[in-house]
Amino acid sequence: MQAETGSDINRAKHELRKGNLVAIPTETVYGLAANGLDEQAITTIFLAKNRPQFNPLILHVCDKVAARKLTISWPEKAESLADAFWPGPLTLLLTKNAQIPDLITAGSPLVAIRVPSHPLTQSLLQAIDFPLAAPSANPSGYISPTTARHVQQQLGDRIAYILDGGEAGVGIESTIIGFNKQGNALLYRLGGLSLEAIEEVVGPVATAQKEHHKPATPGRLERHYAPETSFVISTRTDDLQQFKGKKIGALTFCEPWPKIDTDRQLLLSKEGDTSEAARNLFRMMRELDAMDLDLIVTELLPNEGLGPAINDRLRRASYDSRVD
Numbered sequence: 001m002q003a004e005t006g007s008d009i010n011r012a013k014h015e016l017r018k019g020n021l022v023a024i025p026t027e028t029v030y031g032l033a034a035n036g037l038d039e040q041a042i043t044t045i046f047l048a049k050n051r052p053q054f055n056p057l058i059l060h061v062c063d064k065v066a067a068r069k070l071t072i073s074w075p076e077k078a079e080s081l082a083d084a085f086w087p088g089p090l091t092l093l094l095t096k097n098a099q100i101p102d103l104i105t106a107g108s109p110l111v112a113i114r115v116p117s118h119p120l121t122q123s124l125l126q127a128i129d130f131p132l133a134a135p136s137a138n139p140s141g142y143i144s145p146t147t148a149r150h151v152q153q154q155l156g157d158r159i160a161y162i163l164d165g166g167e168a169g170v171g172i173e174s175t176i177i178g179f180n181k182q183g184n185a186l187l188y189r190l191g192g193l194s195l196e197a198i199e200e201v202v203g204p205v206a207t208a209q210k211e212h213h214k215p216a217t218p219g220r221l222e223r224h225y226a227p228e229t230s231f232v233i234s235t236r237t238d239d240l241q242q243f244k245g246k247k248i249g250a251l252t253f254c255e256p257w258p259k260i261d262t263d264r265q266l267l268l269s270k271e272g273d274t275s276e277a278a279r280n281l282f283r284m285m286r287e288l289d290a291m292d293l294d295l296i297v298t299e300l301l302p303n304e305g306l307g308p309a310i311n312d313r314l315r316r317a318s319y320d321s322r323v324d
Contacts, residue, residue, distance in 0.1 A: 003155075005148050005162040007120060013127050015160040016041075021048055023137045023151040024060075024124065025165025026116040028089050028173050028192050029144040029282065030151050031060065031134030032159065039101045042133050048158040051140040056105045058091055058112040058174070060132040062125035067113045070131060072097045075183040077202045084201045087117035089170050089192030093178030104133055114174055120165040136173065143225055143285050143317075146171055150286065171279035172309055178208060190309035192278065225282070226317040227289035227296065233318045234297045246294035251284055253277060253301050264291060274305035281310055285317070 003023070004011075012022045016033065019041040024033045032049060034041035036059045046053050061067050064082045068074055071094040078092050096104075096111035105111050113131075116122065125132065136144040137151045137159075145151045148164035156162070175191035177198065186208040187195065199205055229249075234240070236258065240248065249264035250257040254272040256265050266284040268277035288296050298314055301307035 002152065002157055003159045003162050005152060005164050007164055008161075009120065009123050009127060009163075012124055012161055012163045016128060016132070018160075019044075020160035021045065021158070023145075023148065023155070023159055023162040024118075024121045024132065024134060025148070025163060025168065026060075026118045026121055026134075027168060028116075028170045029146055029168050030137040030148065031121075031132070032137035032151075032155065033060070033132040033134040036060075036104060036131040036133035037099060037101065038130075039103055042101060042103050045133060045135065048155060049135065049138070049140045051135065053103065054106050055140075056108060056112065057133045057135050058114055059100070059104065060114060060116055060121070060125060060134050062122060063087075063115055066125075066131070067092070067094075067115065070097055070100055070111065070113060071095055075179045077179060077183055077185050080201050081177060081185070081198065082115075085193055085197075086115040087122065088115070089117075089174040090114060090198075091174040091176040091189075091191075093176060093188060110178065112176060118165050120163055124163070141226055143227055143282050143289070144173065146279075146282050150283075167279075167283075169279065170275075171281055171283075172306070172313060175309070177205070180206075190312045192306065192309065194305055195308065196305075225285075225313045227285050229289050229293050230295045231285075231318045232295060232297050233300060233314055235299060240297070243295055247292070249288045249291055249293040249296045251288055251296060251298040253299060257297065257299075260297070264288075264293065268301075268310075274301060274307045274310065277301060278306045278310055281313060 022033050024031045073095045091112045091114040146168040148162050170192035173191050175193040176189035178186045185202045185205045188208045250260045268280050300311045
């Protein structure tokens with residue numbers, strides 16, 4: 001049975017209180033939400049997505065006050081970032097308190113928390129007395145959903161209700177920032193908030209070390225955000241003759257790719273705007289994936305604005321077959 005789609009906050013609240021799954025809109029992507037303090041409900045997230053339990057989840061709350069109640073430490077720079085960017089596409093990685101199940105954090109003492117800005121989900125969070133655990137509402141490893149229809153197509157038979165808030169405005173997941181023992185900021189995941197904007201508030205941000213066994217935060221797996229069609233990062237100077245005889249499509253930044261049928265090309269931003277490109281990224285990846293192609297080629301974006309975050313998604317989506 002397919003999930004009903006609508007904008008009924010009370011229905012969403014009712015289902016969540018029963019321990020059921022509800023898809024929620026955020027400004028980044030749609031999330032697959034459950035009561036973040038209910039281990040049984042959290043388990044259903046992993047089952048519905050076929051997500052490995054070593055991959056932690058993000059908790060969503062309505063404001064900074066609610067976030068602080070879930071932690072036992074709050075660095076000064078966390079305060080500055082929360083004041084500057086919450087609600088918004090920023091996740092903070094902080095030391096959790098005892099009420100948060102270890103299943104949320106994959107056994108780590110650190111929990112990822114954010115305050116989404118979407119008005120429907122804000123209203124929902126203000127109407128409940130628990131945080132929402134909510135990874136992206138898609139099968140594990142596949143392209144993240146930016147509309148309610150995407151969720152319905154992929155998980156509609158596994159969840160109770162889809163809260164439809166229109167198309168996501170940012171289009172890629174949140175930026176994740178943690179802190180070292182000295183309280184300095186560390187980058188764990190590039191996302192919908194640019195690193196330049198963060199550094200304007202807290203100064204230089206180092207990159208967190210890559211985990212060798214299990215990730216400390218979501219979005220750190222090498223293979224992620226991937227279409228079913230083979231997806232390859234290339235450059236316009238590369239010889240595509242190696243793919244001769246294959247039906248090729250292209251996902252490009254702002255100009256068409258030479259020698260590929262324009263009907264099988266999608267431009268992320270004709271104006272060369274990385275924010276627009278981020279909004280279009282996952283939708284266009286889905287559209288190309290539905291074209292019955294043998295191969296999708298793409299190119300890296302300029303290293304400015306949200307370009308680095310988009311490039312991170314492209315690299316993870318192409319992990320099995322990169323030629324760059």
